[in-house]
Amino acid sequence: MTVAYASAIGSHVGMVRSNNQDSGFAGDRLFLVADGMGGHAGGDVASALTTKAMAELDAESTGTPEESARLLRKRLIETNRMLRSTVGERPELSGMGTTFSGFLTVGDQLALAHIGDSRLYLLRDDKLQQITKDHTFVQRLVDSGRITEEEAKTHPRRSVLMRVLGDVDSSPEVDTKILDTRPGDVWLLCSDGLCGYVEETDIEKIMRRGQPLQRTVDDLIDKALSHGAPDNVTVVLVEAKEANAEDTQELPPGPRFAGSAASEIPGGEPVSTARTRLLGRKRVVRRVQPVAESHFEPRVDEYLAELIAETKRRNRRRRLLWLLGVVGILAALTGAIALGYQWTQTRYFVGVGTETETVVIYRGVQQSVGPFSLHSVAEDTGIPVEDLDGLGQRQVERTLSAGSIEEARDIVTRLGVDDE
Structure with a gap:
């Protein structure tokens, strides 16, 4: 055709x-x-x-x-x-x-x-x-x-x-x-x-x-x-x-x-x-x-070798910056967690002892992070919960928050005791 x-x-x-x-x-x-x-x-x-x-x-x-x-x-x-x-x-x-x-x-x-x-x-x-x-x-x-x-x-x-x-x-x-x-x-x-x-x-x-x-x-x-x-x-x-x-x-x-x-x-x-x-x-x-x-x-192989070397240097810098960034973020998170934990340890609450069934003053807050508790026993008053009147028992079971150890002790003092 x-x-x-x-x-x-x-x-x-x-x-x-x-x-x-x-x-x-x-x-x-x-x-x-x-x-x-x-x-x-x-x-x-x-x-x-x-x-x-x-x-x-x-x-x-x-x-x-x-x-x-x-x-x-x-x-x-x-x-x-x-x-x-x-x-x-x-x-x-x-x-x-x-x-x-x-x-x-x-x-x-x-x-x-x-x-x-x-x-x-x-x-x-x-x-x-x-x-x-x-x-x-x-x-x-x-x-x-x-x-x-x-x-x-x-x-x-x-x-x-x-x-x-x-x-x-x-x-x-x-x-x-x-x-x-x-x-x-x-x-x-x-x-x-x-x-x-x-x-x-x-x-x-x-x-x-x-x-x-x-x-x-x-x-x-x-x-x-x-x-x-x-x-x-x-x-x-x-x-x-x-x-x-x-x-x-x-x-x-x-x-x-x-x-x-x-x-x-x-x-x-x-x-x-x-x-x-x-x-x-x-x-x-x-x-x-x-x-x-x-x-x-024209220097294909040399140019490629130079580029590869440059790329490796750039990648090393990029990895270093990435690592520094990760470290910075982790440091910031760690600092935030530490500050948060320190704040929780300035708080108190009155509650029931998990093993003693007595009135206990706890340091910290009631919450936990995973398996980690954010509170610990500050004082065990030795007062059995069953000796409290009905209102006192309910209050202690729900817990009573306090801003200091002295305030927590005052709360315990004011708890009603059953006269029967």
Whole structure:
């Protein structure tokens, strides 16, 4: 079956950053997203140069899917050298880099190349599936079972990249894969400004609406903005269709760039739909703190060892603080109990001796705490309870409280004795 491809693209600077370090491209056969790193020092330059260099493949004949995958990897390595050379000419760009996720279409197959944490998803039969795996430190922790997927979303080092293109690694490792596609499939390429802040369930819901692709792109960006959009957001959607399908979407002719790559393109203008332009104006959204800049960390094992050591130190401090807290609470409880017990020993009451059946003056209060009694015998008067009159017996059996030993003795003196 001959497959045709419809596409849509959009990019937004977000609500926090001042410049767009993302770049995107949607051509006839090549589709990609690149997310620059290096801040104002060159993240936008890295992603734009990479996107423009890779976009040249859109017009080239690439052969089989396997040959296309090899070509993508080869061109990315060449682009990496070009980025390093650019830094040699412009030292102020030192440390710049970029992610890359993109594919070439070859009939009903895709040749994918991926490095970094931009992602490729597939919506097939209304089910969204992540195709690429992030080259990040937290993904390494997830794979090793040290943290869960949920913990990775909020991990303080989620911005640490282990693989990127640029002035950080002379020989980056690029993942390639051959993917089958069929009519009805919708492929989503995005920077982490989308997938890092919008839940996959929400992305799936938006993509399942069956709207025109450009409307879907705008809705995905809108969703990121509604979450505060602390990072740049770039989205490329590609739908596989039967080549003779009458409902093939009408699209702008020629290649389309987005983000930082959309500038300085001869005859081209930044891709900005009416919806995206509106979103760029003042708008009430949930504000969030600026996202940490992504940075490259090639020393995986050393970095992990340092983190483990740091985590152990932090855990020791946490355990020490927890222990001190427990000791403090126990000390407070012990002090409260001691003070309470001391107060009970300032009280007295007159009652019946449990073994002697005589009138006894007790020190303390009548209550007990578990098996522990809060009173003890202060004086046994030796007066048999049966010698008291009826009222006196009832009073002693119910006990008579006193504030001191003298007051207790006065109570005993006033007890009525049966004259019979």
